[in-house]
Amino acid sequence: MPELPEVEATRRSFADAIAGARILSVSLGKPLRWPLGCAPQDLVGRRVLQVRRRGKYLLLELSQGLLLLHLGMSGSLRFAPQAPGLPAAGAHEHFDLVTSQGTLRLHDPRRFGAVVAVSGEDDPRARKLLDGLGMEPLDPASFTWARFAAGLQARRAPIKTVLLAGKLVVGVGNIYASEVLFLSRIHPATPACDISTVKARRLFTAIGQVMAQAVELGGTTLRDFSNALGVNGHFQHTAQVYGRAGQACHACSQPIQLLRQGQRSSYYCPRCQKTP
Numbered sequence: 273m274p275e276l277p278e279v280e281a282t283r284r285s286f287a288d289a290i291a292g293a294r295i296l297s298v299s300l301g302k303p304l305r306w307p308l309g310c311a312p313q314d315l316v317g318r319r320v321l322q323v324r325r326r327g328k329y330l331l332l333e334l335s336q337g338l339l340l341l342h343l344g345m346s347g348s349l350r351f352a353p354q355a356p357g358l359p360a361a362g363a364h365e366h367f368d369l370v371t372s373q374g375t376l377r378l379h380d381p382r383r384f385g386a387v388v389a390v391s392g393e394d395d396p397r398a399r400k401l402l403d404g405l406g407m408e409p410l411d412p413a414s415f416t417w418a419r420f421a422a423g424l425q426a427r428r429a430p431i432k433t434v435l436l437a438g439k440l441v442v443g444v445g446n447i448y449a450s451e452v453l454f455l456s457r458i459h460p461a462t463p464a465c466d467i468s469t470v471k472a473r474r475l476f477t478a479i480g481q482v483m484a485q486a487v488e489l490g491g492t493t494l495r496d497f498s499n500a501l502g503v504n505g506h507f508q509h510t511a512q513v514y515g516r517a518g519q520a521c522h523a524c525s526q527p528i529q530l531l532r533q534g535q536r537s538s539y540y541c542p543r544c545q546k547t548p
C-alpha cells in the first residue's frame with residue numbers, strides 16, 4: 273500500500289509540471305471509495321495552483337476549491353506532460369484530469385482510492401478526512417520531541433500498532449515501522465508508554481531520518497508502485513529487517529524473526545530488540 277514516502281515521491285514527480293495548468297476536462301471511470309462530490313464539468317476552467325500533501329492525501333489546490341486525492345490500497349498516478357499524452361483509459365483507470373499542461377490519471381485496481389472535490393480544508397468533508405491525522409514526520413514544525421514523547425506516554429498499545437495507526441505520526445507504514453523500531457532497538461510489542469526516554473529519543477530521530485531517506489529513494493516498490501512519471505522506488509534495497517525473516521541481522525548475525533501483530537507482519541531482531 274502506498275505510504276507517506278510513496279505519496280510524497282509521487283507529489284514531487286508532477287507538482288511542478290502541473291502548477292499553473294488550466295483544467296480542460298475531467299473524466300471518471302468506475303466508482304472509487306467516495307464520490308467526487310461535484311459534477312466533473314464544474315471543475316473545467318479552474319487552475320491547479322499547487323500540489324501539497326497532508327498525511328497520505330494529496331491536495332491539489334485549485335483557483336477555486338481543492339481536490340483531495342488518496343491512493344488507497346493499490347492506487348498510483350501517472351502524469352503525461354506532452355501531447356499526445358496518455359492512451360485511452362483502461363479498466364483500472366478511474367480518474368483523468370486533462371489540463372493545459374498534461375493529463376493526470378489515477379490507476380487503481382482495487383478502487384480504495386478516491387478523488388474528492390471540496391471548497392477548502394475547512395470543508396466538513398475535508399475535515400472528516402484530515403482532522404484525525406497525526407504529526408507530519410517530515411515537517412519539524414509539526415513533528416516535535418515534546419509532542420512525540422507525550423503521545424507515547426499516553427498510549428498503552430504496542431508501539432508497532434501505535435505507529436501504524438497514524439494518529440500520533442502519519443505515514444509510518446508497515447515497512448517503515450519495522451525499520452525504525454530496529455534502528456532504535458525497540459521490540460515491536462513494547463507498550464508505547466513503557467519505552468525509556470533514551471529509546472524514545474532514538475525512535476523520534478529514526479522516524480525523521482527513515483522517512484526522509486525513503487522519500488529521497490523514491491519510496492518503496494514491492495509489487496508495482498511507481499511515481500507519476502513511472503519511476504520505481506528503491507527503499508526496499510536498504511531495508512535492514514523488513515522481508516528478511518530467517519536471514520542474519522546486519523548488526524549481530526542473529527536470524528531476523530517474523531511476528532504477527534493483528535493482521536500485520538513485524539520483522540525484528542530478537543537480540544538487538546529485546547522483549548520488554
Ligand code: ZN
Nearest residue numbers: 521524541544
Ligand atoms: Zn541483531
